[in-house]
Amino acid sequence: MDVVCRRIGALRALQRHREEGRKVVYVDEMWFTTRMSHSREWVDTTQAPFNTTYSRQLPPGEGERFVVVAAGTDEGFVDGSYLCYPAKTNQGDYHGEMNGELFMRWLTTQLLPSLPEPSVLVLDNAPYHSQLTEESRCPTTATRKADLIRWLEQHNISIPPAATRPELLLLCQQNRPQPQYKIDNTIRMLGHDVIRLPPGHPELNAIEQVWGFMKRYVRSTLQRFTRTELRATLDEARQLVHKDVWAGAVQHSRKYEEEYWKTDNIHECRTHYHKHCQ
Structure with a gap:
C-alpha cells in the first residue's frame, strides 16, 4: 500500500508541475559493457577475426565497462549533462561505481546550471540519491x-x-522526522523541484527507454569488444538519440502514467492528497 500511495503522489505531482509549466527532466545512471548480453550469440569460429564475414566472438573475462550519467527531456539530452567514465572494476553493477559525492558534483556542476527554469527532476531512490540531512537522521x-x-x-x-x-x-x-534529502534540498534551493519515484517503477522514468535504445545499438555494433571501441560506440549511440527518440521515450512513460491513473482510481484532487499520499 505504501508503494501505491507513493506512486499516486508522484503522478499527481507530475501533473501539477506540468500544469504549472515546469519542464520534466528525467535523471538516471546506467552502465555499458563490452559483454552486453552477447553470451548466446552464434559464433562462426571457422572465420579469421580479420575476415569481413567474421562473426563477433566473445573473448574470455568480465569485459570493460563504462558508467553513464545523464538527464533529458522530451527535447533530448540536457546540454552538458552527459557524463561517461570508465568503471574501476568489472564486477557488480553501476551502483558500486557511484556515490553521493560524485552524484552531487555532477548535479551541481553539470546538470542544474544547464536547466531552464522552472524544472522538475524525476529521480529513483538509489542510495546515492538518498543521503539524509543531519536534521532528519x-x-x-x-x-x-x-x-x-x-x-x-x-x-x-x-x-x-x-x-x-x-x-x-x-x-x-x-x-x-520526515526524511529530508541533501540532493532534494540542493535542487529546490536552486529554484527547481524533485519527484522521487516509488521503488520498482522504471517505466515512469523515460530515460530508461533511452538506455534501452543505446544498449541495443551497442549490442548490435560492437565488433572487437575493447574499451576503445566501446567508448566510440557509446559516442555514436549518444548521437543517435535525437529529439524524436526522447519524445517517444517520454510518450511511452506517459502512457504508463495514464494507465496508473485508471488502475489506481486517482481522482482530480488538489487539496488533500498531501495528507494521504505523500
Missing part, C-alpha cells in the same frame, strides 16, 4: 544509549524514568 539499533538520550533531548521528547535502551530506541523511531 534517526538513531538506529547501533546507536549507544547515551546518544539515544541525547537525540531525544535535542528533539524535546519526554523520556520515561529508568527507560531501557530498547524503550529509548522505540521512542526515537516513533518520533522519526
Whole structure:
C-alpha cells in the first residue's frame, strides 16, 4: 500500500508541475559493457577475426565497462549533462561505481546550471540519491544509549524514568522526522523541484527507454569488444538519440502514467492528497 500511495503522489505531482509549466527532466545512471548480453550469440569460429564475414566472438573475462550519467527531456539530452567514465572494476553493477559525492558534483556542476527554469527532476531512490540531512537522521539499533538520550533531548521528547535502551530506541523511531534529502534540498534551493519515484517503477522514468535504445545499438555494433571501441560506440549511440527518440521515450512513460491513473482510481484532487499520499 505504501508503494501505491507513493506512486499516486508522484503522478499527481507530475501533473501539477506540468500544469504549472515546469519542464520534466528525467535523471538516471546506467552502465555499458563490452559483454552486453552477447553470451548466446552464434559464433562462426571457422572465420579469421580479420575476415569481413567474421562473426563477433566473445573473448574470455568480465569485459570493460563504462558508467553513464545523464538527464533529458522530451527535447533530448540536457546540454552538458552527459557524463561517461570508465568503471574501476568489472564486477557488480553501476551502483558500486557511484556515490553521493560524485552524484552531487555532477548535479551541481553539470546538470542544474544547464536547466531552464522552472524544472522538475524525476529521480529513483538509489542510495546515492538518498543521503539524509543531519536534521532528519534517526538513531538506529547501533546507536549507544547515551546518544539515544541525547537525540531525544535535542528533539524535546519526554523520556520515561529508568527507560531501557530498547524503550529509548522505540521512542526515537516513533518520533522519526520526515526524511529530508541533501540532493532534494540542493535542487529546490536552486529554484527547481524533485519527484522521487516509488521503488520498482522504471517505466515512469523515460530515460530508461533511452538506455534501452543505446544498449541495443551497442549490442548490435560492437565488433572487437575493447574499451576503445566501446567508448566510440557509446559516442555514436549518444548521437543517435535525437529529439524524436526522447519524445517517444517520454510518450511511452506517459502512457504508463495514464494507465496508473485508471488502475489506481486517482481522482482530480488538489487539496488533500498531501495528507494521504505523500
